[in-house]
Amino acid sequence: MNKEILVRLEKLNQLRLTEEQEAETLAFFAEREADMAIVDAVDTQEVERMVHVMPLENVLREDRAIEPFEREALQAGAPAAEDGYWQVPRTVD
Amino acid sequence: MRYETVIGLEVHVELATDSKIFCSCANRSGDEQNSHVCPACCGMPGMLPVTNKRAVDLGMTAGMMLNCHINRTTTFDKKSYYYPDLPGSYQTTQWFSPVAVNGTVRIETENGPKDIRVKQIHMEEDAGKLVHDTLSNTTLVDFNRTSVPLIEIVSQPDLSSADEVVAYLERLRSLLRFAKVSECRMELGTMRCDVNLSIRPEGSDKLGVRTEMKNMNSISAIRRAIAYEVDRHIDAIENGTEELVQETRRWDDEKGMSFAMRNKETAGDYRYFPDPNVMPIVIDDEWYGRIQGTLPPFPEVKKQQLIDQGLTEYDADLLTQSRVLCDCYDAAFAASGLAKECANWIATNCLSILKKNGQTMDDLEIDGDRLGQLVKLVGDGVVSNANAKKILEVMFEEDVDPKAYAEANDMIVSNDTDAVMDVIRGIVAANEKDANDFRGGNEKAINPLFGKCMKELKGNCAPQQLREMLIACIMEG
Numbered sequence: 001m002n003k004e005i006l007v008r009l010e011k012l013n014q015l016r017l018t019e020e021q022e023a024e025t026l027a028f029f030a031e032r033e034a035d036m037a038i039v040d041a042v043d044t045q046e047v048e049r050m051v052h053v054m055p056l057e058n059v060l061r062e063d064r065a066i067e068p069f070e071r072e073a074l075q076a077g078a079p080a081a082e083d084g085y086w087q088v089p090r091t092v093d
Numbered sequence: 094m095r096y097e098t099v100i101g102l103e104v105h106v107e108l109a110t111d112s113k114i115f116c117s118c119a120n121r122s123g124d125e126q127n128s129h130v131c132p133a134c135c136g137m138p139g140m141l142p143v144t145n146k147r148a149v150d151l152g153m154t155a156g157m158m159l160n161c162h163i164n165r166t167t168t169f170d171k172k173s174y175y176y177p178d179l180p181g182s183y184q185t186t187q188w189f190s191p192v193a194v195n196g197t198v199r200i201e202t203e204n205g206p207k208d209i210r211v212k213q214i215h216m217e218e219d220a221g222k223l224v225h226d227t228l229s230n231t232t233l234v235d236f237n238r239t240s241v242p243l244i245e246i247v248s249q250p251d252l253s254s255a256d257e258v259v260a261y262l263e264r265l266r267s268l269l270r271f272a273k274v275s276e277c278r279m280e281l282g283t284m285r286c287d288v289n290l291s292i293r294p295e296g297s298d299k300l301g302v303r304t305e306m307k308n309m310n311s312i313s314a315i316r317r318a319i320a321y322e323v324d325r326h327i328d329a330i331e332n333g334t335e336e337l338v339q340e341t342r343r344w345d346d347e348k349g350m351s352f353a354m355r356n357k358e359t360a361g362d363y364r365y366f367p368d369p370n371v372m373p374i375v376i377d378d379e380w381y382g383r384i385q386g387t388l389p390p391f392p393e394v395k396k397q398q399l400i401d402q403g404l405t406e407y408d409a410d411l412l413t414q415s416r417v418l419c420d421c422y423d424a425a426f427a428a429s430g431l432a433k434e435c436a437n438w439i440a441t442n443c444l445s446i447l448k449k450n451g452q453t454m455d456d457l458e459i460d461g462d463r464l465g466q467l468v469k470l471v472g473d474g475v476v477s478n479a480n481a482k483k484i485l486e487v488m489f490e491e492d493v494d495p496k497a498y499a500e501a502n503d504m505i506v507s508n509d510t511d512a513v514m515d516v517i518r519g520i521v522a523a524n525e526k527d528a529n530d531f532r533g534g535n536e537k538a539i540n541p542l543f544g545k546c547m548k549e550l551k552g553n554c555a556p557q558q559l560r561e562m563l564i565a566c567i568m569e570g
Contacts, residue, residue: 012362013175051168051190052373059372063147065112065119069131082226084126085233088177091223 001029101250107283114242115142126235134240136180148242156193169371178221186217188365200260210249302337318344408436415454424461429469467495480504
């Protein structure tokens with residue numbers, strides 16, 4: 001992580017960090033990179049690759065549509081809704 | 094300098110399931126906004142997705158139809174990006190182990206057949222739809238399409254012209270429709286295409302700067318967009334009109350121009366990681382074999398089989414445009430043994446009713462076996478053509494046995510020639526002028542008499558037989 005990557009991530013995520021926040025974030029990632037370096041140093045050549053963290057597979061359901069959830073209940077917590085739509089600040093494609 | 098065009102396609106295809114990929118909301122377009130939504134597909138915290146097995150079946154089917162290797166362990170990953178049509182701020186997709194890899198699609202080009210390599214097919218969820226409201230200057234969000242199952246078919250950059258792109262898309266469409274993976278209707282957005290394009294000096298093996306045009310949904314627009322982009326790239330290289338950068342562009346078909354949307358993200362920007370909420374899928378031999386057993390022959394193989402049965406190339410071509418039509422024909426032919434007649438009934442009468450109902454050929458739901466019985470009743474002279482058409486209309490509404498329906502509704506052709514002749518005599522007697530005109534050489538004068546007889550007989554008479562008996566009766570008089 002460096003300043004250039006951070007600025008790019010800010011842009012992609014539509015975030016605007018203050019200089020202080022940027023410094024904190026860079027410091028945070030520097031610590032995490034140091035942690036990862038410890039993990040990276042472990043010899044895992046003989047360890048089988050883990051596909052998934054949970055010991056489960058094929059958790060599947062049949063293709064059957066059910067009654068939809070009540071729209072008004074879903075939108076009850078929305079900051080803004082109009083005519084059945086969620087309403088958000090204007091977004092340009 | 095001469096240039097060659099290098100094109101790779103990412104084709105998104107909506108899977109023909111009844112429900113969404115990770116929840117049980119209906120996969121149905123055209124309904125009222127946010128009428129097929131739940132906490133899971135709206136990205137509410139704490140919700141757990143559960144994978145739709147049918148979506149995996151269709152992903153595997155697509156892979157097999159495109160000659161891919163099917164990964165026996167396939168997993169889902171989170172692709173993080175922020176946009177209002179993506180309520181969870183990530184898309185569940187397949188990055189590390191997609192369902193199918195390393196396939197080929199053979200297309201016909203002016204230089205002969207060409208194999209286009211398919212890098213991978215991965216399953217993923219669709220995003221919602223945004224409506225920009227100019228009155229309130231806000232954006233309205235409809236999540237009905239969110240989490241609708243998609244496959245993305247990623248080709249290698251093996252295509253080198255708009256003609257090849259069109260041939261590839263049409264081939265994909267034909268194969269996937271025939272395997273009932275998807276309707277693949279570009280006009281409805283169930284098949285969409287991102288075009289990755291660059292140019293390079295002819296003979297060079299180094300790829301140029303690549304731009305991506307997103308969400309193309311018509312063949313003609315794709316042709317125009319490719320022509321425009323090739324000219325733009327050449328202009329930039331030769332005349333320095335602009336600096337080419339790797340970016341995502343939007344094609345405006347009305348203006349006939351492409352516009353930069355955003356710098357192209359790289360894989361790292363998406364921070365892919367295994368989705369801990371979606372469990373891996375392990376495809377065992379039984380599952381693999383079951384899907385393999387459901388694969389149809391390739392459309393061109395089936396078409397030749399139909400031609401061998403006696404159908405015209407036109408009819409065979411029409412039937413193989415849709416597996417639904419083809420299955421209906423197969424069942425009808427098996428029940429009747431009348432190849433041409435069954436094809437005609439489907440191509441004319443069935444499609445005509447579908448069109449009248451505002452439906453497509455994939456909406457044909459009548460029982461092919463019963464259609465075959467109906468065609469045979471007509472062929473055997475048991476039911477007249479006119480009455481058979483009425484019965485067919487009923488068969489579109491309800492599941493009826495055509496013979497039982499004909500018997501119950503007085504639609505069986507009469508074998509009682511005496512009774513038919515009685516009707517004819519009565520009509521001729523009541524319409525002496527038409528009869529005299531016919532006798533006088535006006536051949537058309539028989540038509541109203543014929544119509545009146547048929548009406549009186551409720552259509553239950555073989556037309557040729559009725560005509561012969563009518564002529565005999567008139568000339569006797």
